[in-house]
Amino acid sequence: MQQITLKGVSHTYSDGYHETPALESVDLTVMAGERLAIVGHTGSGKSTLVQHLNALLQPHSGTVEAFGLTITQDAKKNRKLGLTKLRQKVGLVFQYPEYQLFAETVLEDIMYGPLNFGASREDAETKAYEMMEVVGLPKTLADRYPLALSGGQMRRVAVAGILAMNPDVLVLDEPTVGLDPCGQKEMMQLFMELHETLNKTLIIVTHDMDVVANYAQRLIVMQSKKKVFDGQPHQFFQKRELVDACKMELPHTVELVQSLRQQGIELDEGILTFEEVIAALIEEEDAV
Amino acid sequence: MKIAIGNYIETESFIHRLNPIVKLTIFFVWMITLFMIKNLAIYGIILVGILSLIQLTRLPARLIVSSAWSLKWLLLIMIVFNLFFYKQGNLLWEFGVVQVYDQGIYQVLLLTVRLVSVVMLATMLTLTTKPLDLTLALEKLLSPFKKLIPVADIALMVSIAIRFIPTLIDETDKIMKAQASRGANIEEGPIIQRIKHLVSMLIPMFVISFKRAENLAVAMEARGYTDAQSRTRLTKLSWHQRDTVGLIIGISIASIIVMIGWIM
Numbered sequence: 001m002q003q004i005t006l007k008g009v010s011h012t013y014s015d016g017y018h019e020t021p022a023l024e025s026v027d028l029t030v031m032a033g034e035r036l037a038i039v040g041h042t043g044s045g046k047s048t049l050v051q052h053l054n055a056l057l058q059p060h061s062g063t064v065e066a067f068g069l070t071i072t073q074d075a076k077k078n079r080k081l082g083l084t085k086l087r088q089k090v091g092l093v094f095q096y097p098e099y100q101l102f103a104e105t106v107l108e109d110i111m112y113g114p115l116n117f118g119a120s121r122e123d124a125e126t127k128a129y130e131m132m133e134v135v136g137l138p139k140t141l142a143d144r145y146p147l148a149l150s151g152g153q154m155r156r157v158a159v160a161g162i163l164a165m166n167p168d169v170l171v172l173d174e175p176t177v178g179l180d181p182c183g184q185k186e187m188m189q190l191f192m193e194l195h196e197t198l199n200k201t202l203i204i205v206t207h208d209m210d211v212v213a214n215y216a217q218r219l220i221v222m223q224s225k226k227k228v229f230d231g232q233p234h235q236f237f238q239k240r241e242l243v244d245a246c247k248m249e250l251p252h253t254v255e256l257v258q259s260l261r262q263q264g265i266e267l268d269e270g271i272l273t274f275e276e277v278i279a280a281l282i283e284e285e286d287a288v
Numbered sequence: 289m290k291i292a293i294g295n296y297i298e299t300e301s302f303i304h305r306l307n308p309i310v311k312l313t314i315f316f317v318w319m320i321t322l323f324m325i326k327n328l329a330i331y332g333i334i335l336v337g338i339l340s341l342i343q344l345t346r347l348p349a350r351l352i353v354s355s356a357w358s359l360k361w362l363l364l365i366m367i368v369f370n371l372f373f374y375k376q377g378n379l380l381w382e383f384g385v386v387q388v389y390d391q392g393i394y395q396v397l398l399l400t401v402r403l404v405s406v407v408m409l410a411t412m413l414t415l416t417t418k419p420l421d422l423t424l425a426l427e428k429l430l431s432p433f434k435k436l437i438p439v440a441d442i443a444l445m446v447s448i449a450i451r452f453i454p455t456l457i458d459e460t461d462k463i464m465k466a467q468a469s470r471g472a473n474i475e476e477g478p479i480i481q482r483i484k485h486l487v488s489m490l491i492p493m494f495v496i497s498f499k500r501a502e503n504l505a506v507a508m509e510a511r512g513y514t515d516a517q518s519r520t521r522l523t524k525l526s527w528h529q530r531d532t533v534g535l536i537i538g539i540s541i542a543s544i545i546v547m548i549g550w551i552m
């Protein structure tokens with residue numbers, strides 16, 4: 001089922017003097033329950049793109065259709081649509097958690113979203129405690145001042161604050177930047193769990209190709225304001241020229257498989273994770 | 289639309305090339321002039337003058353006019369206050385608690401034109417002068433007071449403050465988006481709700497500004513900054529004939545306006 005559809009969306013930032021085009025006629029269909037990764041060189045328009053998904057930005061041409069709303073370039077009409085509803089359905093976690101945290105306590109901060117969307121205080125509080133557990137924050141932190149937490153903890157509070165709104169679609173703009181490797185893995189595991197158990201649509205903006213290899217079902221590649229690839233990750237990695245043109249790197253596993261293939265070891269080009277590499281190598285050995 | 293104050297935009301106009309000391313001097317003199325004038329008709333002439341000056345800078349007029357437009361809320365609050373509390377002059381209308389006096393209207397208009405003029409002039413000054421040149425000019429102009437106050441440090445502080453206005457506006461934009469993502473809406477709903485949402489935006493703003501200030505201080509010290517007094521300059525400001533001409537014209541305009549004010 002189609003959940004969000006972008007048709008020919010363009011967006012240009014303007015400060016009254018300089019015009020910076022950031023998106024040029026991008027078409028994108030997000031299917032319910034899929035796991036989508038968006039990659040691209042810095043400044044290619046990824047953040048601009050995802051902010052259209054919950055109407056924080058509105059297209060300057062083209063349309064965004066989501067949850068029964070059609071958002072056009074007509075700002076006056078858009079305002080009448082009730083965009084707040086859409087923001088509850090599409091939860092967006094920004095890259096820098098300190099932009100979201102403001103309340104006196106961690107608990108209050110996580111409750112902010114649900115309260116805005118009409119939950120009672122008790123419900124919001126229950127939800128907040130629940131989400132703290134989900135993101136792996138100990139209960140003892142509930143009364144702490146959020147801005148006095150470590151970077152990783154702040155990130156978790158920010159994610160919990162969005163999860164507490166119970167969105168259908170979870171959009172994460174570079175969710176693992178600045179976390180230690182262990183925290184990165186935990187975070188990604190958490191998103192996978194949410195995806196699998198609650199069937200949430202997951203959209204992850206990332207620079208980390210290993211994240212793409214391990215977690216994405218579908219890959220979108222942005223390159224100077226345009227969508228240049230939309231398909232399965234392994235298909236993209238096989239297009240050497242496109243990968244280079246987009247200034248992207250290959251995941252470690254793909255590089256490994258490619259050098260093994262050069263050594264004459266016959267491995268499937270579609271292999272993406274270390275588990276798959278190992279399984280294929282064992283199979284290869286058995287065959288010999 | 290963003291507020292242009294604090295940005296520098298190069299258009300190679302005559303105004304851009306003027307010595308920053310001249311521009312700053314004229315700016316101060318005109319500010320004083322603005323607060324000496326109490327006649328609204330003269331403000332008509334002044335506004336026309338400012339608009340012609342914008343032409344001279346070759347900057348898009350809407351950029352400067354929009355910086356004045358950003359004062360709309362401040363002006364609205366002022367108007368409301370005046371309508372409720374200003375009780376001098378002749379009573380014009382009365383609706384319940386609201387009493388409108390002619391003096392009240394005059395005060396509102398006067399403050400509006402003054403604020404609008406000052407903001408447009410300040411925007412033009414920063415749009416046509418590089419922040420570093422502005423610091424240098426401020427330092428030179430304040431140099432007679434060197435013995436009394438740390439002039440160079442103050443000049444540097446002012447220019448850093450101006451430099452960070454656009455950055456702060458960008459940050460505000462980001463915070464507003466982040467809170468809007470969680471259902472905050474300062475454009476709709478009951479007033480208490482909207483104030484709450486506004487607070488949710490102000491707190492991260494302050495936190496981020498303090499963090500930024502701290503980082504900047506550390507970065508400056510790491511690169512050997514001790515105080516501004518003992519710093520030397522890479523470039524020197526030079527004085528050309530056009531600067532003399534500009535200064536004379538600028539001050540003459542101010543004197544003429546003050547004289548018209550006396551006569552009328």
Ligand SMILES: Nc1ncnc2c1ncn2[C@@H]1O[C@H](COP(=O)(O)OP(=O)(O)OP(=O)(O)O)[C@@H](O)[C@H]1O
Pocket residue numbers: 013014020021022040041042043044045046047048049
């Ligand atoms: N608020 C803004 N005002 C003006 N220009 C902007 C703004 N935000 C982004 N841009 C510009 O739009 C273009 C696309 O930016 P965007 O943030 O979407 O890129 P990105 O792919 O997310 O990059 P990164 O990987 O660095 O986060 C860039 O050229 C950027 O400079």
Ligand SMILES: [Mg+2]
Pocket residue numbers: 046047048173
């Ligand atoms: Mg980005």
